[in-house]
Structure formats: structure tokens, C-alpha cells
Amino acid sequence: MTIREAAESLRRRRFSALELTTATLGRIERLNPTLRAFLTVTAEQALKQARQADADLAAGNDRGPLHGIPVAVKDIFHTRGVLTTAGSPIYRNFVPDRDAFAIARLEHAGAVMLGKLNMHELAYGITSANPHFGAVRNPWNGKHSPGGSSGGSGAAVAAGLVYAALGTDTGGSIRIPASFCGTVGLKPTYGRVSRRGVMPLSWSLDHVGPLTSSVRDAALLLNAIAGHDPADASSSRYPVVDFVPDADCPVRGLRIGFPENFFFERVDADVELCVRGAVARLESLGANVKPLKVPDIAAMNATARVILLCEASAMLEPHLADRGQFGPDVLALLDQGGLLPATDYIHAQRLRRQMQREFARIWSSVDCLIAPTTPNTAPRTGDTTVKLGGHEEDVRLATTRLVRSMNLLGLPALSIPCGLSGDGLPVGLQIIGPAFEEALILRVGAAMEDGGVGIPPCPVG
Amino acid sequence: MKDWAATAKAAGLDIPAKDISRIVQPLNGLEEVFRPLAESLTPEMEPAVSFRADEEQA
Numbered sequence: 331m332t333i334r335e336a337a338e339s340l341r342r343r344r345f346s347a348l349e350l351t352t353a354t355l356g357r358i359e360r361l362n363p364t365l366r367a368f369l370t371v372t373a374e375q376a377l378k379q380a381r382q383a384d385a386d387l388a389a390g391n392d393r394g395p396l397h398g399i400p401v402a403v404k405d406i407f408h409t410r411g412v413l414t415t416a417g418s419p420i421y422r423n424f425v426p427d428r429d430a431f432a433i434a435r436l437e438h439a440g441a442v443m444l445g446k447l448n449m450h451e452l453a454y455g456i457t458s459a460n461p462h463f464g465a466v467r468n469p470w471n472g473k474h475s476p477g478g479s480s481g482g483s484g485a486a487v488a489a490g491l492v493y494a495a496l497g498t499d500t501g502g503s504i505r506i507p508a509s510f511c512g513t514v515g516l517k518p519t520y521g522r523v524s525r526r527g528v529m530p531l532s533w534s535l536d537h538v539g540p541l542t543s544s545v546r547d548a549a550l551l552l553n554a555i556a557g558h559d560p561a562d563a564s565s566s567r568y569p570v571v572d573f574v575p576d577a578d579c580p581v582r583g584l585r586i587g588f589p590e591n592f593f594f595e596r597v598d599a600d601v602e603l604c605v606r607g608a609v610a611r612l613e614s615l616g617a618n619v620k621p622l623k624v625p626d627i628a629a630m631n632a633t634a635r636v637i638l639l640c641e642a643s644a645m646l647e648p649h650l651a652d653r654g655q656f657g658p659d660v661l662a663l664l665d666q667g668g669l670l671p672a673t674d675y676i677h678a679q680r681l682r683r684q685m686q687r688e689f690a691r692i693w694s695s696v697d698c699l700i701a702p703t704t705p706n707t708a709p710r711t712g713d714t715t716v717k718l719g720g721h722e723e724d725v726r727l728a729t730t731r732l733v734r735s736m737n738l739l740g741l742p743a744l745s746i747p748c749g750l751s752g753d754g755l756p757v758g759l760q761i762i763g764p765a766f767e768e769a770l771i772l773r774v775g776a777a778m779e780d781g782g783v784g785i786p787p788c789p790v791g
Numbered sequence: 792m793k794d795w796a797a798t799a800k801a802a803g804l805d806i807p808a809k810d811i812s813r814i815v816q817p818l819n820g821l822e823e824v825f826r827p828l829a830e831s832l833t834p835e836m837e838p839a840v841s842f843r844a845d846e847e848q849a
Contacts, residue, residue, distance in 0.1 A: 534840065563843075632824040665806050666814045666821075669798050677829035679838035686839070724817075 333493045333547040337395045340387065347387070347398030351380035351442050354400040358444065358491050361791050364472065366464045367486040369405050370413050371445040376400065379442045386440070395550050397440030403496040404480050405446040406453055407433050408527035416529045417449040417460050417479075419655050430527025431562070432496055432538050432555045439554040444492055447482030453498055453531045454642060454660045455479055456506050456729045457711065461657040465711055468511060469790040470755055474708040477510035477729070479503040483541045484511035488788045490543075494551050498528060499537045501638060502704075502733030505745040508541055509758025510708035512747040512785050514775070515541045516548045519766045520740030521566030523552075524559030532641035534564075534679075535634065535737045545746060545775040549573040552768060568766045575769075575776035582616030584774065587696030592627045593732055596719035597705040604749030604757040605702045608783045612700070612774070615781050620696055625688045630735035633685065636670060636678035637738070643667025659726075686739055693764045698771055703745040703758035704729050736762060744771045746778060747785045756785055792819045 331339075339345055355373050362368050383398035403409070406416045408426035415421045429437070437443065448466045450458045458481020459465035466481040468474040469489040476485040480497025484507025487495050497504040499517040508515025516539045523538040530536055540551035552573045559565040588609055594602055613619045643650075643664050650668070653661060692699070706716050709725050716725045736743045742765070745758045763771040778784075795815055799806045 628824065629828050632821055633828065635821055636825055661810070662814050662817075665799075665804075665810055666818055668802065668804050668806075669795055669814075669818065674825070674829065676838050677832060678825075679840045680832050680836045681828055682839040684832070684836050 332544045333395060333399050333542065333550055334544070336399055336493060337397070340398050347380040347383040347442060348377065350398065351376050351400050351444075354444065354491065357791065361489055361491060365467050365469060365485050365489055365491070366448055367466055367482040367489065367491055368402065369415060369446050369448050369463055369482070372412055372443060376442050376444050383440055383442060393438070393440030396436065396554055399441050399493050400444050401436060401441045401494045401496070402444045402447050402486055402492045403433060404449050404483050404498060406449060406498055406529045407496060408529075409433055409443070409446065412446060414446065414529070415463070416453065417451045417463060419462050420649050421529075426527070428527065431524035431559050433527065435555045436496070441554070447480070447486055447495060449482055450479035450503075451657050451660050452646070453479040453500060453503060454663055456502065456726050458482065458507070459711055467711070468708050469788045470512060470708070473710055474755065475510060475711050477507035477708060480507050480541065484508055484513055484515070487511065487513045487541045487543055489790045490788070494540055494542045494547055496551070496555070497539060497541050499539060499737065500531045500535045501634065501737055502730045504537070504539045504541060505703050505733050505743060505758070505760055506729055508745040509703035510756065512756030512788060513541050513543060514545050514548045514747070515539065515745040516552060516768070516772075517736065517743045518552060518556065518768055519566070519742045521564050522568070522742070522766065522768065523555050524557075524562040524565045526559055526562045530645055532638045532645070534641060535638055537737065545744070545772055545779050546574055548744070549575060549772045566766070571769055573769050573772055575773045579773045579777045579780070580616070581612060581774055581777045584617045584698075585696045586612060586617045586619045586774070587622045587692060587699040588619050589624045589699060589701050590621045591623050593624070593701035596721055596723070597702055598707060598718060598751070600751035601702050601705060601707065601757050605700070605759045608748040608759055608778060609700055611781050611783050612778055615777055622692065622696060624692065624699070625685065627735045629681075630685050630738050631731065633678045633681045634734045634738035636674055637682070639663065639667035640670050640675040640678075682738055689739055690764075697763070698767070698774055699762040701760055701762070702732055703760040705732060707751045707753075707755035707757060733760065741765055742768045742771055744775050746775045746783070748778075748783050750785055793822065
């Protein structure tokens, strides 16, 4: 059931917010011991919020489509009075005294908060095999990774433990779990959603966004959390619109760029087949699909990695005296960042501006781009390499290869499920748009979804 | 390629030798792609990090 369907049922009194929340909590109790998607379940608070939501609706105080809808957030968002660990023992006892901007916005919209979701340690990785709190399992196949770093968010949405989740994306951390778990995941434009109250990993690359089971649900979440926040230096004053696509969202004549280079090099055959099939469907709906060459994405990835390594190491430097409190993969990245000179960081930020200008030229010939989200489906938990196109690659570098550049450029990117691989794992594609054109990429995503692009519900539970 | 162990020592970073050996390959791989890019920059290209004095009062 999507948020839109649940919201409709709440208003028709088919069930109450309390019944919906109680049922969802029951599902969490049943499935979470296996999936490990939640770190903290705030059942008491959720039931109180659900009762209030019912009372408000009965009194005619309707807060909108998220009113009474059960949601949860990655354990990196500050939540007043609720443990917030960022998946690390460093913060094992940290209880914030105020909510993150996005959390306050969700509560204002009437959402019912179910708790905090597991994640890759400190959001610095893509497996969500957290060495301190347990590995999140992929609901499609428990032997496989859900992706990360927002792995608990992806798993929870895919398994129907929540109707929506918030995640963060610094190098693909919303879109990767969306791709591996078969959910929708939206990384908005840098500055579109405030980062206030979100534990930083990389100040200039971090983005906040939703994971949901439909494109229109992602738009509903964005409606709630987008907007200027004077307390976040990167927050934009760009006008916020209604992001929800119309029932009839035409794509006729829309110029869809389909990369000829980079994005289909070393890609799993099933992934390529599903993505090309989805694009053919979009073309059949009247879109004008145009093959094009994109600028050097490998160069962008290297540049983004330098920025991330430097910013993350600066952020976590105060804690590095005690090396034992980091997992080995995170520690290796922190060590790398500590060895890069300040001049390389400055060069990377200069290259970023140059690459931004170069990439912006493509918007004169196309309205958006479509590409695979990840070159592979979910790897098995514990795999450190993946074989693609005959090459053995580091699993982290392979998995982030097609998504990281959009963090460097700050452009909005929407991942939607577009098929299942031969072994029954979800495949995702991403729709990338110009800055602040979330409404456009959501419209394209909704048109594809309406046109039959998607996957069946996850069979778990 | 850079001597990363010497770099760590010069920077006063206390990284054990076994941990250094684990990061040499990824750092060298990054260096190989990044260095030519950095060397291609022209002086007028300013960094994307911005400071806006007018917003510091917010």
C-alpha cells in the first residue's frame, strides 16, 4: 500500500492511524529480528502520535497526505529525546535535545515516527553490514546486502515496515539501497533540503532525501521536507513547488538523454536489459530518447572521492585517537583522507566548479538523463569484490561508480525499480535532472511507473 | 607513486604499518586519475567552496 492509498483509507475511515500504526509495529516486531532494519523502535511515541493524528482528523484538522502515516528515519538524523548513533559506538549514548529540520517538518506534516533505522557505520560505506549493530539484510534475499549507507531505510520500505523513510546520500547512499532493495529513492538538489541536525559526513556532498514505494510518495515526502533553512549555510532559497506529478503526467516530446559512454561500461547484463527495456517503454509513451555523450564521469568520481576523503577525515579527526571504535573499512577511508594534502582538497573543489560548468552544457540538448543506478544488483553480504564485464572490481567503487558524480554536481537524481534480475533481485535506474528540477524527474519517474515500469512487491513476510 | 608511510610520518599521523599497507593501493589508484586533473587546472578556476559574509549574521 502506498502513502496515497493509506491516506485515502484514513480519510474514508477504512482504518484509523492507530490501527495502521499498530499493524506496522506488529510487522516490525515480526520481521526486524531478521532484517535488522531498525536500531530503535519508538513504539510508545508512535502510538501516542497516531492517537493524536486520529483525534486531529476527527476534529477536521487535516495536516495533509502524511497525516497519520508511519515513517522512520536513518539513525543519523537528530531526534529529540531519542538515541541517535549514526551507526557508531562514538555516539552510543547520544540523545539529541532537538529535532533535525527534516524531522520537524515530517512531524509538522502529521507523520507518525516509528523509530531509527540501521545504516552503514557513520554513513561511510555502501553495505550496511554494521560491525557494531549488526548487518542489515536485503528483504529480497537475506544473504544479500541492502546497499547503503541508508540500508535500513531501503530494507524497511521494501519490507513494508514503514511507508516511507528518510536517508542521506553523500556518494549514492539513498540511490544505492533504493536500487538494491527495489524502492524509489530521491536525492534532491544540493541545498533543496536542509542538513541541519543531520550528523555530517561530508558537508559539501551530503544530501537528505526520501525512500518510498512509489514515485508520487517520494514527491509527497519532498513536499514536506523541502525549503529554505537559514540555519543551514548551503540551504537554497530556490522556490519550492508542488512536486507531486499529476495523474496524467505527459512525457510526449520530452528530450531524454541516454548516455552512450561510461554508464553502460562494465554493467551486469540483467541490469542493462532492464534499463534499456524501461527506456524503450518511455519512448513508447512519446518521449524523445536521444543518445548522447556525457562528460568524463570517472574524473568526477575521483574528484568527489578526494573531497569526501578530506571532509570526512576532518569531521571525524577528533575521534581518531581511539582507532578501535571504527570498523576496518571506515578506518581505512579515514586514514586515506588524513594523508591527502590540503592543496588536493582545494584542487578538487576547483575541478568541481569546472566540471559543473562543463556538465551544464548538456541541458541545452536534453531535459534529463536516464542511466542505471548501480552497475550490479545487490552483492552477497561480505563480498568485497564484484565481477562486471570480465573485470573484478572493489565492490564499493563499483557500486558507487554511476551515482557519485551527482553528489559532486549537486544535481537531483531519482532511482526507481525497473525490473528483476534472473536471480530475483531488483534492478534500479536513475533519472537525473538539472538543478532544482525535481518536479521534472519525478514526472518522468511517475510516467514510467504508470506505464508499467516497476517490480512486484517484495515477497518477504 | 608517493611514499604514503613517509607522508603519514611527516604529518605526525600514528597509522600502524599494516593499516598503511591496506590503503596504498586505493590511494595510488586515486592519485593516478586525480593528479593529471589537478595539473590541468588554470589559475582563474576558483574553488567551489564559498564564503558569504552577508549570510554569516543569519
